[in-house]
Amino acid sequence: MIYPVVVVVAAYNEAAKLGEVLDGLRGVVDLTVVVDDGSHDGTADVAARHGAHVLCHPINLGQGAALQTGIRYALAEGAGTVVTFDADGQHDAAAIPNLLEALEDGADVALGSRFLGSAEALPLARRLVLRAAVLFTQLTTGLRLTDTHNGLRAFTAQAAGVIRIRQNRMAHASEILEQIAHHGLHFVEVPVSIRYTAYSLAKGQRISGAFEILIDLLKSKVLR
Amino acid sequence: MIMKLLLTAALVSVLFYHLAHARRRSWINLVAVIASVCGIFFVWNPQLSNDLAEVLGIGRGADMVFYLAIPISAAFFLGIHVRLQDQQDMITELVRNLAITDARRPDALNNPT
Numbered sequence: 527m528i529y530p531v532v533v534v535v536a537a538y539n540e541a542a543k544l545g546e547v548l549d550g551l552r553g554v555v556d557l558t559v560v561v562d563d564g565s566h567d568g569t570a571d572v573a574a575r576h577g578a579h580v581l582c583h584p585i586n587l588g589q590g591a592a593l594q595t596g597i598r599y600a601l602a603e604g605a606g607t608v609v610t611f612d613a614d615g616q617h618d619a620a621a622i623p624n625l626l627e628a629l630e631d632g633a634d635v636a637l638g639s640r641f642l643g644s645a646e647a648l649p650l651a652r653r654l655v656l657r658a659a660v661l662f663t664q665l666t667t668g669l670r671l672t673d674t675h676n677g678l679r680a681f682t683a684q685a686a687g688v689i690r691i692r693q694n695r696m697a698h699a700s701e702i703l704e705q706i707a708h709h710g711l712h713f714v715e716v717p718v719s720i721r722y723t724a725y726s727l728a729k730g731q732r733i734s735g736a737f738e739i740l741i742d743l744l745k746s747k748v749l750r
Numbered sequence: 751m752i753m754k755l756l757l758t759a760a761l762v763s764v765l766f767y768h769l770a771h772a773r774r775r776s777w778i779n780l781v782a783v784i785a786s787v788c789g790i791f792f793v794w795n796p797q798l799s800n801d802l803a804e805v806l807g808i809g810r811g812a813d814m815v816f817y818l819a820i821p822i823s824a825a826f827f828l829g830i831h832v833r834l835q836d837q838q839d840m841i842t843e844l845v846r847n848l849a850i851t852d853a854r855r856p857d858a859l860n861n862p863t
Contacts, residue, residue: 561849570854577856581849587842595846599853694842 528629528682530556532605533622534596536589537613538563541572543725547611548576550619555609559600561592579603590698594691601687608686612677616726621718625680634685634711637671638678643717649727655736662740663700667707671715675699678718685711696735697742754793761789778829785822789815 533555537544544560551558560573564586573580581595593610600608607629611617621638628636640648641656656675663674677699681689688709693701706713765786772779792799792815799811808814 574854574856579856580854582852582854583845583849585841585845587845591842591846595849598846599850602850692839694838 528607528626530605531607531609531622531626532557532559532600532603533609533611534593534600535560535573535578535611535613536563536592536596537561537565537569537573538586538589538592539565539567539569540613540729541565541567541569543615544569544572544613545576547613547615547617548573548578551611551622552577554619554622557600557603557605559596559603560613561596561599563587563589563592588693588695588698590691590696590701591694593698597681597686597689597691601683605686606683607680608683609680610677612726614726614729616720616722617678618719618721621678621716622680624716624718625678628714628716629680629682631714632712633714634682635706635713636680637673637713637715638676638718639671639673639715640676640718640720641672642715644719645722646720647722648720649722659700659736663703666700666743667704669703669707669713671703673715674703676718676720685709693742693746695738695742697739697746700739700743701746757793758790761786761793765790778826778833781822781825781829 533551535544535547535551535558537560540547548558548560558576558578560570560578560580562570562573562580562582564583570580570582579599581599583592583595597608597610607626609622609625611619611622617638621643625636625638645653656673659674660671663669663671679702685706688711689702689705691698691701705711765783768779768782768786772783792811796811799814801811803809803811803814806814808817
């Protein structure tokens with residue numbers, strides 16, 4: 527049973543865009559959970575005004591930590607499916623039914639792929655880093671994917687329950703894939719479109735963030 | 751002599767600090783205690799460090815102390831990093847539980863009590 531569908535949006539200082547994002551999700555999912563990761567721009571109030579369940583981290587921990595908080599809450603609320611969705615407006619809520627269809631067809635996890643779909647105005651440098659990440663993931667997990675760092679994903683409740691995100695910051699995307707491989711979860715990639723805007727590019731990761739992710743992943747291998 | 755006294759005072763301080771803060775199964779404290787005791791011993795017996803260095807084929811005692819300090823420092827920093835990571839994990843769990851416990855639901859917002 528994939529219903530109810532709960533979408534988890536991790537948000538840090540996203541008051542400017544979040545309302546529009548939440549309005550787009552209305553009618554597509556059954557319940558929206560916004561995890562405000564220590565924002566100081568009124569993000570939580572915007573989320574509340576737009577009908578979301580709002581969870582506030584009193585301090586900023588990172589997107590990975592916020593997603594794990596939201597996933598745990600979603601499961602406690604009885605979610606049949608947990609969808610993760612970015613707060614900066616680069617995802618299209620219209621893609622969610624396609625992800626759900628993949629779960630109904632038997633997948634445990636549906637991963638959005640901008641390279642199977644479309645990525646409007648994707649800068650070349652970012653495209654190259656994302657391609658390198660795909661290669662890295664293939665080497666470290668054996669998973670053959672086209673897009674490894676897409677925040678639009680859907681998990682069955684069972685799959686969401688076995689995945690434990692311990693990477694608080696941006697390395698969580700790679701960690702999720704490692705756990706999919708480790709638990710032998712059945713996944714499919716679903717074409718999605720990503721809209722890069724000046725806002726989302728400014729809010730998104732820097733290219734140097736790729737090195738930070740690499741260091742976080744290596745540290746986790748050595749120290750955990 | 752002044753340098754020997756200063757070094758001894760510093761190493762004794764380190765020794766007492768780690769003895770006072772010793773925790774069960776903390777190898778950081780153990781390494782620090784052993785390094786401090788060895789340091790005090792070699793400060794007052796420099797010839798023995800030279801003799802030991804010669805046996806190990808390193809050359810001078812000062813070189814041996816320097817070489818040993820590198821892996822000991824590395825192990826020390828690694829231990830501190832692990833401890834910080836453990837604390838970060840605990841803080842994350844605490845923050846997460848607080849956020850879930852204090853979740854704001856839409857119905858609560860619409861019908862404040």
